[in-house]
Amino acid sequence: MxxxxxxxxxxxxxxTPLAIAGLGLLVNERAGILNxxxxxxMLVAALAxxxxxxxxxxxxxxxxxxxxxxxxxxxxxxxxxxxLNTNQxxxxxxxxxxxxxxxxxxxxxxxxxxxxxxxxxxxxxxRDVPFLGQxxxxxxxxxxxxxxxxxxxxxxxxxTRAGLVLRAIGEAPESAHALGYPVRRIRLLAVVVGGxxxxxxxxxxxxxxxxxxxxxxxxxxGWIALALTVFATWRPARVLLGAYLFGGVTMLQLQxxxxxxxxxxxxxxxxxxxxxxxxxxxxSRNPAWIRLNMPASLGKPFFPTL
Amino acid sequence: xxRRLSMKPFALAALVGAATLAACTQxxxxxxxxxxxxxxxxxxxxxxxxxxxxxxxxxxxxxxxAHDLGRKYVEGKFGDRIKTTFVEKxxxxxxxxxxxxDLVTQGNKVIFATxxxxxxxxxKVAKDFPDVYFEHATGYKTAPNLRVYEGRFYEDAYLxxxxxxxxTKSNVLGFVGSFPIPEVLRNIxxxxxxxxxxxxxxxxxxxxxSAWFDPxxxxxxxxxxxxxxADVLLQNTDSTAVLQxxxxxxxxxxxxxxxxxxxxxxxxxxxxxxxxxxxxxxAINDVLNKTWKTETTKWGVKEGLPEFxxxxxxxxxxxxxxxxxxxxxxxxxxxxxxxxPLYDNTGKEVLAKGVTSDDKWNGAxxxxxKGVEGKVPxxx
Numbered sequence: 215m216x217x218x219x220x221x222x223x224x225x226x227x228x229x230t231p232l233a234i235a236g237l238g239l240l241v242n243e244r245a246g247i248l249n250x251x252x253x254x255x256m257l258v259a260a261l262a263x264x265x266x267x268x269x270x271x272x273x274x275x276x277x278x279x280x281x282x283x284x285x286x287x288x289x290x291x292x293x294x295x296x297x298l299n300t301n302q303x304x305x306x307x308x309x310x311x312x313x314x315x316x317x318x319x320x321x322x323x324x325x326x327x328x329x330x331x332x333x334x335x336x337x338x339x340x341r342d343v344p345f346l347g348q349x350x351x352x353x354x355x356x357x358x359x360x361x362x363x364x365x366x367x368x369x370x371x372x373x374t375r376a377g378l379v380l381r382a383i384g385e386a387p388e389s390a391h392a393l394g395y396p397v398r399r400i401r402l403l404a405v406v407v408g409g410x411x412x413x414x415x416x417x418x419x420x421x422x423x424x425x426x427x428x429x430x431x432x433x434x435x436g437w438i439a440l441a442l443t444v445f446a447t448w449r450p451a452r453v454l455l456g457a458y459l460f461g462g463v464t465m466l467q468l469q470x471x472x473x474x475x476x477x478x479x480x481x482x483x484x485x486x487x488x489x490x491x492x493x494x495x496x497x498s499r500n501p502a503w504i505r506l507n508m509p510a511s512l513g514k515p516f517f518p519t520l
Numbered sequence: 521x522x523r524r525l526s527m528k529p530f531a532l533a534a535l536v537g538a539a540t541l542a543a544c545t546q547x548x549x550x551x552x553x554x555x556x557x558x559x560x561x562x563x564x565x566x567x568x569x570x571x572x573x574x575x576x577x578x579x580x581x582x583x584x585x586a587h588d589l590g591r592k593y594v595e596g597k598f599g600d601r602i603k604t605t606f607v608e609k610x611x612x613x614x615x616x617x618x619x620x621x622d623l624v625t626q627g628n629k630v631i632f633a634t635x636x637x638x639x640x641x642x643x644k645v646a647k648d649f650p651d652v653y654f655e656h657a658t659g660y661k662t663a664p665n666l667r668v669y670e671g672r673f674y675e676d677a678y679l680x681x682x683x684x685x686x687x688t689k690s691n692v693l694g695f696v697g698s699f700p701i702p703e704v705l706r707n708i709x710x711x712x713x714x715x716x717x718x719x720x721x722x723x724x725x726x727x728x729x730s731a732w733f734d735p736x737x738x739x740x741x742x743x744x745x746x747x748x749x750a751d752v753l754l755q756n757t758d759s760t761a762v763l764q765x766x767x768x769x770x771x772x773x774x775x776x777x778x779x780x781x782x783x784x785x786x787x788x789x790x791x792x793x794x795x796x797x798x799x800x801x802x803a804i805n806d807v808l809n810k811t812w813k814t815e816t817t818k819w820g821v822k823e824g825l826p827e828f829x830x831x832x833x834x835x836x837x838x839x840x841x842x843x844x845x846x847x848x849x850x851x852x853x854x855x856x857x858x859x860x861p862l863y864d865n866t867g868k869e870v871l872a873k874g875v876t877s878d879d880k881w882n883g884a885x886x887x888x889x890k891g892v893e894g895k896v897p898x899x900x
Contacts, residue, residue: 220747228740318577325579326760328783332768424735424761426783429577431759433734464737468744472694472725474894480730 221462221469222349229454229461230357231415231423235439236446236453237360237367238411242288243443244371245404246384246511250306251291253436254313255409256416257429259284261317263417264324264427271330276421277356277414284413285406287313292405296398299515310436318429329425354422356414361454363411368450380404384509387516397516415439441490447497447507460486565601568808570594571628572606573619575635580733582758582777584608586794587634587657589778593797594804602804612637620645624652630807632800633657642666653807657796658703660883662814669799672820673703674710674882675850676792677754678857679821679828679843680774681714683789684752685722686839687772688715693724694750696741696762698732700897702885704756709889710857711754716891718842724892725750735761746771752789763787781830790831798824818879821850858882863890 235252242249249255262283267276291309294300337351371377383390383397391397419435420427438460446452467482497503572591576584591604605628610619616638623631624645630653633642639659646654646666654666662668684693693715695708708726715722725748727741738757742765745753753773755762760783766773767784775781775791799819806812819825828847831840849855860871864887871877888896 217747220743224740224743224747227743318579322579326581326585334768419736424739424759425764426581426735426760428580428733428735428759430733431735433731433736435736464740465744468727468729468741469748471727471894472745472748472750474725478897483730 216348217469219345219348221465223352224465225458225462226350226353226357227423227461228465229458230354230360231418232435232439232442232460233360233454233457234356234363234418235412235415235436236442236457237363237450238284238408238415239439239443240408240446240448240450240453241367241380241411242401242404242408243448243512244384244509245380245401246387246509246514246516247292247295247401247405247408248302248306248513249288249291249309249405249408250303250440251287251309251313252412252440253432253434254310254316255284255287255291255412256313256419256432256436256439257317258287258313259413259416260420260432261321261324261427262413264327264329264420264425265321267329267421268324268327273421277417280413280417280421281410282413284416285410288405288409288412289402291409292402295515296401296405299517302513302515314430321427321429324427325429327427329421332422332425354418356418356422364450364454371450381509384511387511388519391516391518397518401516412436412439438486441486445486445490445493447493448509567600567603568598568630568804569626569628570602570604570630570804571620571623571626571632572604573610573616573623573631573633573635573638574606574608575610575612575637576608576733576758578606578608580758581760581780583732584634586777587632587796590796590798590800593795594800597797597801598804598808601808610638614641617641617644621648624649629653630804631655632803633659634796653803653812655803660816662816664814667814667816669803669817669819671794671796671825672818673792673794673826674706674857675821676826676828677707677710678714678850679846680754680790680792681711681716682718682843682846683831683835683839684711684754684772684774685715685717685719686842687789687835688719688722688752690749690751691719691721691723692749692751693722694742694745694748694753695724695726696738696745696753696755696757697726697728698757699730700728702883705885705888705896706882707754707756708892709885712889712891713857714846717846718839722891726888726892726894728897729757731757733758735759738762739765742766742773743769754792760784775830779830781832788830788832789835791829793827793829795825795827821847864888865890865892865894 259280263276263280266279267273294305295302335354340351341347379395383400387397419432442453442456446456463485467477470477497507574584578584578588595604607619610616612635620631620641632655634657636658639656639661642654642656643661646663650665656668658670659668697704712724725745727745729737729741738759738761742753742762746769751771753762753766755776760780763773763780763784767787772789773787774789777794779791779793781788846855856876858877860875861873862871864870
């Protein structure tokens with residue numbers, strides 16, 4: 215029982231950064247922009263977050279710095295792909311590589327540094343409930359905030375006028391443009407929000423999850439977040455579930471190893487991607503399905519006509 | 521217009537990519553040339569140029585960091601008699617050969633390649649440059665001008681095990697492994713045997729992360745071991761993540777490759793540090809004194825290459841005494857990590873009574889000793 219509670223707790227903790235980044239990428243993909251630079255943005259943000267926390271001593275300053283750094287990199291990416299109409303795939307890959315190299319280069323002075331004493335978070339009263347307390351209520355506040363964020367994104371996309379406009383731009387930017395919406399500015403905003411959320415996720419890695427900075431420390435989780443949006447067929451609630459599923463699979467596999475059950479963990483590390491390909495095959499088999507799910511203009515450039 | 525526009529992304533991507541690559545393969549800034557000697561001064565002997573090839577970034581706080589400390593150590597020892605250069609983040613593969621060749625053509629007379637996967641490249645280049653001395657860490661191929669060196673890291677793991685066996689309350693130890701190769705299996709087994717030498721009830725749980733370096737995953741692995749009751753952890757991965765996870769959970773752990781005591785003042789029990797500088801000093805002396813010859817060097821606690829350091833102040837004196845006794849024993853040969861009777865965890869005898877393992881036996885290790893849970897992952 216105790217082990218199960220710890221497994222649940224670890225799953226929530228592991229899924230949280232994936233969910234945050236996934237939600238961010240979902241927002242900009244819903245606007246029709248595919249940002250393959252997630253890994254690079256998260257690395258730059260992880261460094262910014264670590265550095266800010268290191269100098270200020272406050273986690274929250276670190277998260278703000280991470281969000282800012284992510285937003286800044288995303289804004290550069292947005293300017294390139296939205297105004298200069300560079301190819302989204304190539305530019306995204308470039309941002310990913312650039313972010314990795316840049317953060318390694320700038321981050322050298324922070325390697326081997328240690329953050330001040332980490333505080334433990336828990337929800338008063340609830341933390342002492344048997345089982346549930348250990349499983350759910352001894353987590354970093356971000357673990358709870360991400361659930362709120364998923365609800366907020368869903369509400370925004372499906373219940374507000376602005377969300378409708380955003381989705382319309384992702385489906386048919388020309389039509390939205392004809393109706394007088396500033397397609398490029400809205401897309402840029404979506405990209406910046408996506409970058410900021412990826413930034414928070416990156417900062418979570420370097421401040422909370424493994425409180426240290428070393429180059430490349432995000433180690434592929436940006437790509438998992440990207441896969442996650444497809445896996446979730448671009449729905450916020452499914453992003454959240456998918457993140458916990460991917461996090462849970464990782465933790466369960468480690469747990470099983472410790473219990474002496476042998477499962478090739480290489481296989482397990484492929485699982486998020488395999489399942490994403492599986493979902494892609496499923497939704498692509500039927501033209502109606504793919505139309506229902508995938509933003510129609512995703513990855514395509516938009517040239518406003520006068 | 522359209523055509524021209526569509527070329528942009530590729531040009532940009534190429535530019536950014538090239539810039540990144542350039543940053544990645546950045547060489548150590550060469551030391552400024554010594555100020556030009558006054559015309560009257562006698563000509564100084566040319567410094568011996570020494571090149572280092574690293575597999576990771578100098579900033580990994582682990583394996584490569586330890587090698588670079590060794591490089592700095594010999595720089596301090598030999599002063600202007602040598603001049604060192606390093607190339608970091610060299611991938612194990614065709615690129616390695618190019619980098620090593622480059623270093624040789626730049627005039628380096630001694631090359632240290634610090635990862636197993638550089639072996640083939642070293643062998644090829646060594647053939648072409650018979651007057652250059654090649655030194656390959658953790659390798660096995662030798663030639664007239666190519667030799668190998670290695671540390672007996674497992675002796676450190678054994679000493680750490682003694683501390684772990686005494687400090688554990690749950691009698692469950694945890695090990696975060698990288699890849700199931702003999703080197704890592706030796707460490708797991710030595711850690712367990714060290715613990716069993718003071719506490720026969722100890723069991724070790726192992727979790728593999730399939731990476732030398734992946735801090736989030738190392739954290740997850742440590743967390744899952746702690747969830748299953750392990751209260752003292754050791755890792756064969758390169759970051760400080762496991763130690764920090766132990767700190768966060770109020771458990772104990774050790775530093776690996778370098779002294780990591782600063783990262784977790786409450787959790788840190790000791791660090792298994794590697795003093796590569798000692799070997800680099802010997803190798804460079806061999807070249808300077810013209811006594812270099814092909815050999816296989818394996819240095820243990822006796823020679824001081826692996827050194828178990830920074831034992832926590834809160835460890836009871838009786839435990840510290842046991843560690844010191846074992847350390848002395850390893851130095852004199854009275855203590856051997858793998859000595860029969862030794863059984864694997866299926867109950868099969870792997871070393872008969874009184875037999876001490878040799879390097880060949882150590883190098884082929886593919887099992888867990890009794891007390892380690894689970895099965896060694898295999899391709900089957």
